[in-house]
Amino acid sequence: MVASSEFTNLFSPLALSAGESELQLRNRIVVPGHNSVFMTMTGPPTDRIHQYWLTKARGGAAMIITHLHDVAPRSTEADSPTIHIDESIERYQKISNSIRGEGTKFLIQLNHVGGEGSSRLNGGALLAPSAIRPTRNQLLPTAGETPHEMDLESIERIVAAFKVAASRASQAGFDGVEIQAEVSFLIAQFMSPQRNLRTDQYGGSFKNRMRFAKEVISAVRQGLGNDKVIGIRISGDEFLKGGIDQDEAVLIAKELESTGILDLIHVGAGPGGSAHIPPTYHRAGSFAYLSEGIRRAVALPVLSSQRINDPSIAEHMLREGISDLVAMNRAIMADPEMPLKAMQGRVDEIRHCIACNECISRNQAGIPIACTMNAEMGREANMLVTPARVTKDVMIVGGGPAGLECARVAALRGHNVTLFEKNSKLGGQALIAAKAPGREDFDEVYRYFSRQMELLGVKVKTNFKVTTDTITAIGPNVIVIATGSVSPTGGHPGGTVEIATVRQVLSGEIDCSNFNKVLIVDEDHSIKALSAADFLSNLDCHVELLTGALYAGAQTEFGTLQMVYERVLKKSVIIRPLTAISMVDGRTVVAINVLSEEETPIPDVDLIVTAGLSVAEDSLYHTSLGLVDEIYLIGDALAPRKMIDAILDGARTARQI
Known part of the structure; x- marks a missing residue:
């Protein structure tokens, strides 16, 4: 050749x-x-x-x-x-x-x-x-x-x-x-x-x-x-x-x-x-x-x-x-x-x-490696793409990483796939991750999968919110629910501080340019809180990050963690380890050491950004049960996890259809 x-x-x-x-x-x-x-x-x-x-x-x-x-x-x-x-x-x-x-x-x-x-x-x-x-x-x-x-x-x-x-x-x-x-x-x-x-x-x-x-x-x-x-x-x-x-x-x-x-x-x-x-x-x-x-x-x-x-x-x-x-x-x-x-x-x-x-x-961590983008890596013998025995009309709801991978593999196997996404662009949370400074490569999720949908003939419908009436009207053989997760903001009684999630901050849903002092709370110990700190510190905000762990982003790979730490510390972000929020009084946040229980007031806070655990958005799955014989729940809609897990869910499910 x-x-x-x-x-x-x-x-x-x-x-x-x-x-x-x-x-x-x-x-x-x-x-x-x-x-x-x-x-x-x-x-x-x-x-x-x-x-x-x-x-x-x-x-x-x-x-x-x-x-x-x-x-x-x-x-x-x-x-x-x-x-x-x-x-x-x-x-x-x-x-x-x-x-x-x-x-x-x-x-x-x-x-x-x-x-x-x-x-x-x-x-x-x-x-x-x-x-x-x-x-x-x-x-x-x-x-x-x-x-x-x-x-x-x-x-x-x-x-x-x-x-x-x-x-x-x-x-x-x-x-x-x-x-x-x-x-x-x-x-x-x-x-x-x-x-x-x-x-x-x-x-x-x-x-x-x-x-x-x-x-x-x-x-x-x-x-x-x-x-x-x-x-x-x-x-x-x-x-x-x-x-x-x-x-x-x-x-x-x-x-x-x-x-x-x-x-x-x-x-x-x-x-x-x-x-x-x-x-x-x-x-x-x-x-x-x-x-x-x-x-x-x-x-x-x-x-x-x-x-x-x-x-x-x-x-x-x-x-x-x-x-x-x-x-x-x-x-x-x-x-x-x-x-x-x-x-x-x-x-x-x-x-x-x-x-x-x-x-x-x-x-x-001493466990077998895996690849976020390629679910087959390291599983080559067990994740072959084989033709489907029966061609089915497959309806996938959710155009994030899980839904996209499921659509790709299902189409490769010969199924007729239609993908529905409520937003204007495919990619789900990967699009939000790509908004953080230095993490623009996460846009590859959108680029690669969008091209795959074109090549494989997957029908893509964006700006489309699916309901049970939609499913009944279309009448697919298979439904895959990949509707992702939501991030609750929570609340603090007595406080007048505005509260937002990392998703809202990075996506631009909330304009942070007018906030002077921002407090970020690392609750899930991923890179999200540090990414938000990196983003907000570029807006000339005074940023402090609280984490109940020994250090922020404790579940992040060491090389990545070292680089993002270096980035935020050079921008004067204050990181308070072993610290959580005890209470909020007006615009004063009272921080507490989770071990000594010593409290420290942090005054004049304009915004609290929570990097907390997400909640599965699975309501459509439960209301759709019984509408078709074959229905699957995947990705964060099944249980909020990392993108690598969402793509693996999609890959495995598509092989079952």
Whole structure:
């Protein structure tokens, strides 16, 4: 198939050196290694991870890199798989063959987490070049464990472990190895002037700090053989005070290249702040400059990471010489067929990642990742779209995420679908979320699903309030109620302060430009209260945020939370943790500490904004029971939850019709 002329660089092949051989890549799109929690620390690769990778291969990616695999038993992360057992080799042989059968190359990532692991997993002490507490991300609840300083014997043992793991990777049929030397794992710890305070041959000078990495590279080549790829993933900037900065990253890349062993350098970012997995507040492609500096300094091919979510961005990076390959991780989680769609000129059909980081939030909680936009991700074997046995007339009430996904899948299965939405525009609460500063990418819900409705022939009726009379008049075979939820404002007796919800504020239903002092109450511990604070502080309001939790937005992914906290604190928003409203007297709000019960008056409040728990809007469902034989209640109308849950509801229900 001839690739779209719009992406001539993106879909040009690349002959990647593989030791003394070559590895032919069909295009420049790589799925980088990432933690899925689809595997266990001790078992072989699962059918679930196999289907996950295979779907991406079928979608057109040129190369897939696995999640990090531990090279030593004491190197452990929550779900870090192992290559040590023979069953893993046997399973990987089958997986490698199936992925190559789709035209995709397959690399394994090898790693030792060093001081970034947790002794809670196996009770053993962590190992690191120096006994220094990690500073990877102090917001993480696991941060702060002090490791044991490695002696020379343990260094030799771990270098040897990389060699053994590489040999087993070769037996397992991988096309090569990527060495993980980023995000403050062990190799990065040795390279870092912040983490490596040794005074022997492995510390001190730049050359000494690079010694361990170069020994690992040599050991991996010895174990892997001379006909497979060796890449290394490094940070283009750790964004840590005293850590590896952009200039030092260039020196590191050149020093690693000087071994004459490497075939590829993969440039990421972080682990400082939110750079490692950039949330929606980071503009797509905004970390490209890190790989650009390294590519101009080395002759080896450079693979660039960090929020490359669109083929146009990837094409620009390749055309301008910023990188030779592009890593598209969350982008291909959201749409594994993105490469094929771009190649075929179907760009408007791509389902873009919105960088909500729900996938990362689940990973941080130690549960399998999932994607807000793509309910099938991680459920590939169980969520096939099969033709309906009987074609039905399906009436869906509600054009939010749940109703839209239900309409999409039901239409794909061959049903005649009509979607009713009471407002003028599809998207539901995603439209409101997109009004918050830095969260404009949530408009992708409207863009993607609107286009899908057109392509699939779904009849869409906006500005249409459905009643039981409407249902009776239309006479569908199936009704799906996706009417969402409402946010009660509540009330405070004795108060004269105006009260509104976050939805009312962000949607513009209430004009907040004339309020001087606004109090926001975080009751559901999502990002909503902080988003409202971000929005209102741009209107020159004095904003205070009360939360009964230890910190606001406690259920928000850490990288996202760190960025929005930074945004609101820089705008002088006052955050009062462990605090609720005791009473309101006129325009004075009496705040109370939920533990000490100490009360603090906050005078001259003009507006209270509640970020409270929503209530299901399910009245139409109950009045429609009995009108048709097949009726479903989905999304927030079933129970108010996150958008990821609403879309999953829609996806599952459509498969039942």
